[in-house]
Amino acid sequence: MRIIFKRSYNQDLRIAKHSGHFLWYGLLIALALAAPLMTDAFYIGELTRVLIYALAGLGLMVLTGFSGQVSLGHAAFLAIGAYTNSVLLGMGYSSFIAIPAAAVLSMLAGMIVALPASRMAGPYLAIATLAFAILVEDMIVKWDTVTGGNRGMAVEPPTFFGYQMWEPWQLYYLALLLLILGIFAVLNILRSPAGRAMIAIRDSEVSARSLGVHVTGTKLYAFAVSAAITGLAGALFAHYLQYLAPETFAILLSIMLLLMIVVGGLGTVHGAILGAILIGLLETGISIGKDLLPGAIGTLPGLEPLLFGAILVGFILFEPLGVYGRWVKVRTFFEYFPVYRKKAFKRQRAYLKTERMH
Amino acid sequence: MSDVIQLLLIGITQGCVYGLIALGFVMIYKATEMVNFSQGDLMMLGSFVAWTFVVDLGLGFWTGFALAILVMAAVGFLIDSVIVRRIIGQPQFAVIILTIGLGIIMRAAAGMIWGTQPLSMPTPFTGTSSIGGAIIGNERLAIIAATVILITGLWAFFRYSRWGIAVQASSQNQLAAYYVGIPVRVIYSSVWAGAAAISTVAGVLLAPITLIEPLNGFLGIKAFAAAVIGGFSSMPGAVVGGIIIGVAEAFSSAYFPFVNETIGFIIMLVVLTIRPHGLFERTHRKKV
Numbered sequence: 133m134r135i136i137f138k139r140s141y142n143q144d145l146r147i148a149k150h151s152g153h154f155l156w157y158g159l160l161i162a163l164a165l166a167a168p169l170m171t172d173a174f175y176i177g178e179l180t181r182v183l184i185y186a187l188a189g190l191g192l193m194v195l196t197g198f199s200g201q202v203s204l205g206h207a208a209f210l211a212i213g214a215y216t217n218s219v220l221l222g223m224g225y226s227s228f229i230a231i232p233a234a235a236v237l238s239m240l241a242g243m244i245v246a247l248p249a250s251r252m253a254g255p256y257l258a259i260a261t262l263a264f265a266i267l268v269e270d271m272i273v274k275w276d277t278v279t280g281g282n283r284g285m286a287v288e289p290p291t292f293f294g295y296q297m298w299e300p301w302q303l304y305y306l307a308l309l310l311l312i313l314g315i316f317a318v319l320n321i322l323r324s325p326a327g328r329a330m331i332a333i334r335d336s337e338v339s340a341r342s343l344g345v346h347v348t349g350t351k352l353y354a355f356a357v358s359a360a361i362t363g364l365a366g367a368l369f370a371h372y373l374q375y376l377a378p379e380t381f382a383i384l385l386s387i388m389l390l391l392m393i394v395v396g397g398l399g400t401v402h403g404a405i406l407g408a409i410l411i412g413l414l415e416t417g418i419s420i421g422k423d424l425l426p427g428a429i430g431t432l433p434g435l436e437p438l439l440f441g442a443i444l445v446g447f448i449l450f451e452p453l454g455v456y457g458r459w460v461k462v463r464t465f466f467e468y469f470p471v472y473r474k475k476a477f478k479r480q481r482a483y484l485k486t487e488r489m490h
Numbered sequence: 491m492s493d494v495i496q497l498l499l500i501g502i503t504q505g506c507v508y509g510l511i512a513l514g515f516v517m518i519y520k521a522t523e524m525v526n527f528s529q530g531d532l533m534m535l536g537s538f539v540a541w542t543f544v545v546d547l548g549l550g551f552w553t554g555f556a557l558a559i560l561v562m563a564a565v566g567f568l569i570d571s572v573i574v575r576r577i578i579g580q581p582q583f584a585v586i587i588l589t590i591g592l593g594i595i596m597r598a599a600a601g602m603i604w605g606t607q608p609l610s611m612p613t614p615f616t617g618t619s620s621i622g623g624a625i626i627g628n629e630r631l632a633i634i635a636a637t638v639i640l641i642t643g644l645w646a647f648f649r650y651s652r653w654g655i656a657v658q659a660s661s662q663n664q665l666a667a668y669y670v671g672i673p674v675r676v677i678y679s680s681v682w683a684g685a686a687a688i689s690t691v692a693g694v695l696l697a698p699i700t701l702i703e704p705l706n707g708f709l710g711i712k713a714f715a716a717a718v719i720g721g722f723s724s725m726p727g728a729v730v731g732g733i734i735i736g737v738a739e740a741f742s743s744a745y746f747p748f749v750n751e752t753i754g755f756i757i758m759l760v761v762l763t764i765r766p767h768g769l770f771e772r773t774h775r776k777k778v
Contacts, residue, residue: 202583251766256762263755383711394587442595
């Protein structure tokens, strides 16, 4: 167990708390940088998808994990980012314009959603964001002069200074760069007053309000940041898919994003990344496993959603803190070795206390 | 003019189906303060179970219908007592994700068991009737009748019966309900059973109109919109919300096909923007 000797208040604000962080995260980045050298094109593609999911999950984590606002419509921001990026590229703009534009447009959409959404709570918010996603999907279908409607549209490769990046490993590095930038941005937001305000709202909106937190403004900010990051992921997702169709961004994608951050561990940056890795592994595993399983089981329709659903339910019931939460428990067990108590992580409320006022 | 009446009738019947599913949401939310995102999938499952009894086993419509209601009530009871109960006291969020997961499982399982091809089920409600110059299928009239009967029955149940009042009591204060000897756990599971049974009624009555297929579960989202317009804790509100959406859909598909699919959600978003807690709000905003 490491005991950190604190010499100044600023120490609490540092991103890397001690030298171990530098070592392990440095190694992780080195490994991520070296990964394309060690694998073939198929696995580079799979890894790229994991990075893109991680970025999208990070966006959702800001809203749902840190601010406590459930969004069932994040596929819409992914769609807005993806279509903005590919339409601009199709018009001949460079990625220097197209990718930031995807983030900005998605952010604006997020702020528009936030205006009514900041007054809603719980189920109302979930269903409103879901409706927003359905509206966006419908708009993509109907606005076919720009988006290609149900026919879909082909996506140009990322273009910098007139150079087109066709290779999978180039997209991998682009995604890695944006993910690392995204993580830094989120970590910095989290240690800023706005980030603290988000967490306060998540834990108790009433107490946050009574402590003088500007609840509406903070929610607006959370929506904007979340949508911008997810839009960025959408731009990359377009390049990964190379062909966009409206049904890609259906409800199931929103649910998958939510599943990802729940499985990974709500309320932690690690959770978004771990969740993406797990879902990526699962998807790859299913597509490989289908050929290995005996015919009747492998070709059953709905095998993938069934597994997704079962994993989602299993995690909510048995490990609501997700994979990262499990890791923290294991680590705590060893750090405090003989005195670890299971009850340290026990849920506190065992009965329902109404939030309504009669 | 008869066009308008025709559209109105079609809209009302469609809306009654949304309303019936929404009744399930509202019942569960009122009693346990949980939001059941798998209500539409319960309806879908109910219609498949009914199909198995009526068509596959050839038991006749009414017997099969009754058996399906019983089976689905048992399923609803078990969903609560085995799965959902475990997360009581956790944030709203956990319930939403849990029930979404359950819905996905039900949809996938139904696709595996009964296949993804639409199935049809014969019902005794055939032929047409004429109302004010508009012609309407009897299967649609049956939906309206069932909605009126159910909503009256439920209202009476919650207003006059001992159990109904016990449900209201445990919804207002769970701990206090325990103290005065109300079997809160049984009540919660029974509410889920009731909601599943109502969804089954909706599913069976809807079968002649849409056929039976796993994707019917997505109707639940529209029913959800209906419940939201109705304010989520008001049963008549849920049916009114359903009818608003149904009528709007019927008219928009005739006159504004551009927004045909989404009009319900647009109405819901407008309602939520103006009144963030629904039209028939029964609760007050938390103030500090």
